[in-house]
Amino acid sequence: MQHDPTRRPTIGRGAKVRAAVLAATVDELLERGYATLTIDQIAQRAGVHKTTVYRRWSDLDTLVVDALTGHIAPDIPIPDTGDIAEDLRLLARGLVAWINSPSGRAVLAVMLSDAGGRIPELAEGRRRIFHDRIERARPVVTRAVERGELPPGTDAAELIKDLAAPVYFRVLITGEPVDERTADRAAAMALVAARSA
Missing domain, CATH: 1.10.10.60 (Homeodomain-like)
Structure with a gap:
């Protein structure tokens, strides 16, 4: 042969x-x-x-959602330094690094394109991806509450959203670049908000 x-x-x-x-x-x-x-x-x-x-x-959209959901999960490491300020800083820096990576740009471009709104599978995929990010980061907040660094009853999902919001605002609304300084500011603001709630 x-x-x-x-x-x-x-x-x-x-x-x-x-x-x-x-x-x-x-x-x-x-x-x-x-x-x-x-x-x-x-x-x-x-x-x-x-x-x-x-x-x-069954179709291209289902494949794209599956590929993007599976691709993003390991791309942003979840820190466990024993210090909530450092954990949030590293979490925010991981988000910024992912956003600036080729895969991060591809995921955001697809998930936030008009297809993300028109195609139910992509809209659901977007919700699933962002929900997964919050769930994977939840232990950072839970451990900080257990160590007494955050008030009892701190809402982990809200804290993670507060951390990510300024980063995504720059990327998606104002079109500004994001870097480690952006991440550090976002982490500091989220920590102040969580402690004052």
Whole structure:
């Protein structure tokens, strides 16, 4: 049997195929954006046939939501330094670093595009992603309350939203760049607000 140099190697089945397709989806979003994204392009990049993609995801939007939701979760580390001020600062810096990364820009571009409002799956994906961010960061606040650094009954979700709001305001409303100083200010303001509530 002769080797065909134009044939892409197969990547196997199951988890490997899923991982390859999800990674290819994010890569295609980074390169081409959401508007021109197709299942054919994703399948070709992943090294699978498009029917393999359709067997696992009913349509492009479902695939995009799955890829973005899975891609964002590990990208922002959740700190545990033993000090709430430092934890919030690191959490905010992680958010800023993610926003400034290619994957962060791709996720935000898709989730906040007109498609994010028109397509129910993307709107739900956006809610799921931001809810997941809050839930993953909740232990930072819970531990601080247990250590006596924050008042009992501090609302973790509200504190995390207070931390993220100034960062997202600059990115999405005023179009200003965000950096570590932005993160540090956001963390300090969120901590003051939580302690004075």
